[in-house]
Amino acid sequence: MQKLDRLFENLNHVILGNPDATKLAVVCLLARGHLLIEDIPGVGKTTLSHALANLFGLPYKRVQFTSDLLPSDIIGMTIFDMDSKKFHFKRGPIFTSLLLADEINRATPKTQSALLQAMEEQQISVEGKQIDLASAFFVIATQNPLEQSGTFPLPESQLDRFLIRLSLGYPSAEFERKLLLKQGGKAIAGSQTPVFSSDEVSLLCEEVDKVHVSENLVVYLQKILAGTRTSGRFVNGLSPRAGLQWLQAAKALAFIEGRDSVLPDDIKFLATHTAAHRLHCNDGANSSEELATLISTIDVI
Incomplete structure (x- = not known):
């Protein structure tokens, strides 16, 4: 699809030298999942998030997570209107299509938990009432390493709601030189014109659902x-839930690569990014490495 090619061309123009990261980000959104970008400050996490929102043509809002942020700052609050003498619910930034939760682990667990119901059910509860969110609702969260000061670990229930976790890492010397010469990746990300509309994004997600998955897979x-x-x-x-999301991501990966069926290699490629962040080793070992070792012992049918 020409539009998908143009989308990746624009994304790779913003995030230089990291095509796997941009591919995983698109896979996550087309699989109707939520994305967690984990890395040190300054490597392009927020820039990638802005570019995705702009290129997919989705209304988005950004919340800077801090230690004093409250759940009501995300969801909204009920206020009393002196003119009408009635209480009204003032909607928070969560009422959008794409919510950028910047530095999510700088907020307390109580505030982080404000996203749990929204990420799973696409609705929130306010004073006993259920309020639906946008039909296309995505959370892109950025996270700093836990060893940095002022961070709180994400609870397992929160991590389990992120379909994909990825890390951008440092660019190579070649691409860092290009970035320095370009001077302004953020300005470029903010000026991206949409490639898709929100309606087209919904149609793409429906096409992903049609990708074939064999019983053997x-x-x-x-x-x-x-x-x-x-x-x-x-x-x-x-x-x-992890299995269902992993399979949906594999369907999205097959779709953007122009295939109508999922291959075992799709499952293997996504393993580190869709499953490792949900696992914790008994002895503190690296969950990605342990998962890769486990997969290597299982024969493809």
């Missing part, structure tokens, strides 16, 4: 899920 994925639960290497294995 489902059995292969099931074996991986079961392995995380029975290997004894992890505190808890992957949940059924």
Whole structure:
């Protein structure tokens, strides 16, 4: 699809030398998932988020998470109108299509939890009433490393709601030189004209749903899920939700690569980014490495 090619061309113009990161970000949105970008400050996390919102033509709002941020600063609050003598609910920034939660782990767990229901059910509860969010609702969160001061760890329930976690890392010397010469990746990200409209994004997501998944591939994925639960290497294995989201991401990956069916290689490629952040090793080992070792022992049917 020409529009997808143009989308990636624009994204790779903003995030130089990291095509896997831009591919994973697009896969996440087309799979109707939420994206967690984890890295040190200054490597382009927020820039990538802005570019995605602009290029997909989605209304978006940004919330800077800080230690004094309250849940009501995200969801909204009920206020009393002196003129009408009535209470009105003033909507918060969560009422948008794409919410950028910048430096999400600088807020307290109480504030982080304000996103839990919205990310899972696309609705919020206010004074006993359920309020629906936009039909296309995505959260892109950036996170600083936990060893940095002023950060709080994301609870497991919050991590499990992110379909993909990725890290941008430092650019190579070649691409960093280009970035320095270009002087202004943020300005470029902010000036991107939309490639898609919000309606087209919904249509793309529906096309992803049509990608074929064979029964053998489902059995292969099931074996991986079961392995995380029975290997004894992890505190808890992957949940059924993790399996469903992993499979949906694989369908999105196949779609953007122009295929009408999912391959085992799609499952393997996405493993680190869709599953590792949901796993914790009993002995503190690297969950990505342990998961890769587990997958290497499972035969493709």
